Amino acid sequence: TSTFPLYSKKDVSKHASMESRVWVTYEGEVFDITEFIELHPGGSRIMLAAGGALEPFWALYGVHKNEHVLEILKEYKVGELNSAEKDEPVDESDPYSQEPSRHPVLKVNSMKPFNAEPPPYMLTENFITPTDLFFKRNHLPVPRINPNDYKLEIERPNGKTQDKPLNLTLSDLKTKFPKHEITVTLQCAGNRRSEMSAVKPVKGLDWNSGAISTAHWAGARLRDVLLEAGYTEDCSQAQHVHFEGLDRDMTGTNYGASISFQQAMARENEVILAYEMNGQELPQDHGFPLRVIVPGVVGARNVKCLGKIIVSKEESGSHWQQNDYKGFNPCVDWDNVDFASSPSIQDLPVQSAITEPHPGQKVTPNFEGELTVKGYAWSGGGREIVRVDVSVDGGKTWKVAELTGEKQKTGQAWAWKLWQLNVPFPSNISDFTIICKAVDSSYNVQPDTVAPIWNLRGVLNNAWHRVHVTVDT
Numbered sequence: 182t183s184t185f186p187l188y189s190k191k192d193v194s195k196h197a198s199m200e201s202r203v204w205v206t207y208e209g210e211v212f213d214i215t216e217f218i219e220l221h222p223g224g225s226r227i228m229l230a231a232g233g234a235l236e237p238f239w240a241l242y243g244v245h246k247n248e249h250v251l252e253i254l255k256e257y258k259v260g261e262l263n264s265a266e267k268d269e270p271v272d273e274s275d276p277y278s279q280e281p282s283r284h285p286v287l288k289v290n291s292m293k294p295f296n297a298e299p300p301p302y303m304l305t306e307n308f309i310t311p312t313d314l315f316f317k318r319n320h321l322p323v324p325r326i327n328p329n330d331y332k333l334e335i336e337r338p339n340g341k342t343q344d345k346p347l348n349l350t351l352s353d354l355k356t357k358f359p360k361h362e363i364t365v366t367l368q369c370a371g372n373r374r375s376e377m378s379a380v381k382p383v384k385g386l387d388w389n390s391g392a393i394s395t396a397h398w399a400g401a402r403l404r405d406v407l408l409e410a411g412y413t414e415d416c417s418q419a420q421h422v423h424f425e426g427l428d429r430d431m432t433g434t435n436y437g438a439s440i441s442f443q444q445a446m447a448r449e450n451e452v453i454l455a456y457e458m459n460g461q462e463l464p465q466d467h468g469f470p471l472r473v474i475v476p477g478v479v480g481a482r483n484v485k486c487l488g489k490i491i492v493s494k495e496e497s498g499s500h501w502q503q504n505d506y507k508g509f510n511p512c513v514d515w516d517n518v519d520f521a522s523s524p525s526i527q528d529l530p531v532q533s534a535i536t537e538p539h540p541g542q543k544v545t546p547n548f549e550g551e552l553t554v555k556g557y558a559w560s561g562g563g564r565e566i567v568r569v570d571v572s573v574d575g576g577k578t579w580k581v582a583e584l585t586g587e588k589q590k591t592g593q594a595w596a597w598k599l600w601q602l603n604v605p606f607p608s609n610i611s612d613f614t615i616i617c618k619a620v621d622s623s624y625n626v627q628p629d630t631v632a633p634i635w636n637l638r639g640v641l642n643n644a645w646h647r648v649h650v651t652v653d654t
């Protein structure tokens with residue numbers, strides 16, 4: 182039997198800083214790694230695990246799957262986890278009690294419903310965002326769906342087949358239609374909202390620059406499914422395609438949104454009903470078992486947990502189509518806003534952000550006397566990023582960053598570009614501001630400040646991204 186003392190997870194969580202000493206857990210054992218922090222070859226990010234489990238972080242950084250690492254860890258053992266510690270009892274009356282578990286590194290903007298983003302610097306560590314880190318944006322409790330009972334319902338064109346809807350099981354979707362695979366970046370309209378609230382408060386979750394992520398998606402083409410249901414390109418009644426989610430609120434209202442029928446049918450738009458994300462079935466948070474992926478279009482139209490598709494002359498009447506996700510003049514406030522006066526957001530504008538260094542960071546020059554700046558850039562509507570400009574003197578002088586990313590077809594650049602630049606370290610100053618701005622293939626550029634694009638809901642912030650840093654002397 183073990184001679185080590187027993188601790189609860191709560192005990193461990195109290196040791197999350199150098200002052201209170203740094204404890205972590207691994208496979209039921211407790212370690213005090215305070216003395217190792219300085220020695221860690223992976224740097225200060227080891228602190229992300231302070232007070233909690235190592236497993237989710239080591240799942241991200243494969244270098245740790247190594248005997249040598251476990252040998253190091255063993256030296257720091259101070260106890261064991263109390264195995265009698267039961268998980269929290271499930272409260273059946275709470276609509277959020279059955280939600281999936283999430284990665285601890287995510288910055289949670291709201292717990293119920295669950296909304297969270299990864300630290301920006303982690304976004305640019307991989308072209309394809311690891312699924313656990315992919316930002317999560319839910320308006321409602323995440324539904325639990327039994328894949329064996331699941332059916333997607335598609336309304337028929339008027340008058341066809343006695344209006345009996347087309348019902349497709351998951352297996353129908355996987356076997357009756359060709360599988361189409363695409364790499365697509367999703368961005369929430371509220372990405373970078375916190376910079377907009379800094380100008381003047383807005384209503385909405387406080388997203389930093391992490392409400393954007395990239396995945397490889399696979400599924401059936403929406404076009405093929407609509408053709409199967411009896412629609413043709415020239416259906417005069419067909420103007421909009423509505424997507425209804427299976428997530429609902431207490432009143433039975435479900436999440437919903439729509440895109441134009443033309444957007445849905447045009448082969449080159451590559452709209453798919455996705456059942457796979459990064460080679461695996463969709464996770465609950467990202468729309469299990471089926472979601473629509475509308476490349477180049479705002480996240481809100483990429484409806485998750487898809488239950489029903491309706492083709493109509495009208496746009497979706499959903500709250501999120503009609504009374505949210507729209508842009509306005511900065512003069513519009515909650516007393517005079519007329520949501521009917523603005524079109525729903527579809528394609529998003531050109532965007533870029535700096536992911537490294539982070540705001541307020543103390544920076545030092547590298548061996549070459551340079552500073553490495555990293556970020557992402559993306560534009561909606563399949564427009565490719567053709568250039569990212571970076572300044573480290575607040576915009577007086579500029580340099581062009583180096584872009585990396587998958588090769589994409591003209592007009593179908595659905596995925597972001599990551600970028601990087603080593604700039605000479607500014608001399609003789611104690612602090613400075615880094616700026617980035619991107620240019621897309623239509624030569625669209627980003628506005629230089631937030632104030633002129635401010636809107637009451639805090640959407641569509643694509644102003645030049647500014648990061649103020651101080652020099653570590």
Ligand code: HEM
Nearest residue numbers: 214221222223226227228229230235238242244250253254
């Ligand atoms: C690298 C140990 C926790 C992130 C390494 C390496 C060791 C190590 C030995 C070098 C591996 C090699 O190159 O063969 C440990 C131990 C930990 C710990 C003993 C816990 C007590 C963490 C955590 C994170 C992390 C929590 C992230 C949140 C990294 C990264 C590298 C690394 C990114 C790669 C650095 C590079 O390639 O330059 N770690 N690590 N480590 N570690 Fe950890």
Ligand code: MTE
Nearest residue numbers: 316317318319320369426436480481484485
């Ligand atoms: N679909 C359903 N069913 N319910 C939702 O709340 N949120 C939308 C969209 N689809 C939502 C949804 C919004 S606003 C965004 S930005 C994206 O999903 C986020 O997708 P993700 O959580 O996979 O990142």
